[in-house]
Amino acid sequence: MIKFAPSILSADFRILGEQIEETARGGAEYVHIDVMDGNFVPQVSFGDPVIKTIRPCTSQVFDVHLMVLHPERYIQRMADAGADIITFHLEAAEDPAAVIEAIRGCGKKVGISIKPGTSLDAVMPFVRDIDMLLIMTVEPGFGGQKYIPESTDRIRKMRAYFEENGIRADIEVDGGIKRDNVDVVLEAGANVIVAGSAVFAGDVYANTKSFSEHFEEWNAERA
Ligand code: DX5
Numbered sequence: 384m385i386k387f388a389p390s391i392l393s394a395d396f397r398i399l400g401e402q403i404e405e406t407a408r409g410g411a412e413y414v415h416i417d418v419m420d421g422n423f424v425p426q427v428s429f430g431d432p433v434i435k436t437i438r439p440c441t442s443q444v445f446d447v448h449l450m451v452l453h454p455e456r457y458i459q460r461m462a463d464a465g466a467d468i469i470t471f472h473l474e475a476a477e478d479p480a481a482v483i484e485a486i487r488g489c490g491k492k493v494g495i496s497i498k499p500g501t502s503l504d505a506v507m508p509f510v511r512d513i514d515m516l517l518i519m520t521v522e523p524g525f526g527g528q529k530y531i532p533e534s535t536d537r538i539r540k541m542r543a544y545f546e547e548n549g550i551r552a553d554i555e556v557d558g559g560i561k562r563d564n565v566d567v568v569l570e571a572g573a574n575v576i577v578a579g580s581a582v583f584a585g586d587v588y589a590n591t592k593s594f595s596e597h598f599e600e601w602n603a604e605r606a
């Protein structure tokens with residue numbers, strides 16, 4: 384099943400709660416929340432106080448994408464703030480197995496993310512122990528970048544590997560996904576789709592609905 388995860392990095396923060404509600408009305412099951420520390424990536428975004436503030440706005444799944452060094456330091460506070468899925472970057476973790484354990488210890492779902500230049504082999508030792516693999520389709524750090532075409536092959540390879548080996552983890556994609564290129568990642572095998580600028584530029588409800596309806600059709604055709 385395809386899930387949709389609008390990234391609030393591109394939202395209008397003056398009316399963040401209302402915009403999240405619009406994505407829920409538009410049919411998005413997840414909210415993608417980009418936490419940036421200004422070290423792992425250049426930008427600083429927001430942290431657990433914001434997550435805690437928006438938690439009562441919606442019952443959508445909170446999909447927290449940690450772009451931070453030393454991710455182990457932030458697990459408990461993300462969990463307490465209301466995260467449902469906590470994804471950390473493989474490149475940022477000294478001991479990925481320990482971070483996986485820490486997230487599980489909080490009773491949350493575990494995601495690992497890899498940057499476009501990180502070899503797929505590097506994540507292989509962990510794929511059996513996670514709920515979601517986030518394959519970045521731009522360099523993490525900013526919204527509004529262009530999809531990196533080489534990503535398609537990486538998604539395809541991981542989906543094939545998961546199928547051959549009975550691995551049930553979701554494959555999420557993040558960066559440069561628009562309504563007019565989303566079929567490329569769906570066909571390659573991604574099933575959790577993040578979009579930031581494509582949702583929050585313009586009519587949030589209509590943009591979300593356009594993606595969600597497309598995913599419903601996609602799900603129905605393959606049911
Ligand atoms: C980038 C973030 C993304 C970002 C995507 O580092 O992880 O989630 O918000 O934005 P778009 O969809 O505009 O590329």
Ligand code: ZN
Pocket residue numbers: 390415416417448557577
């Ligand atoms: Zn993200």
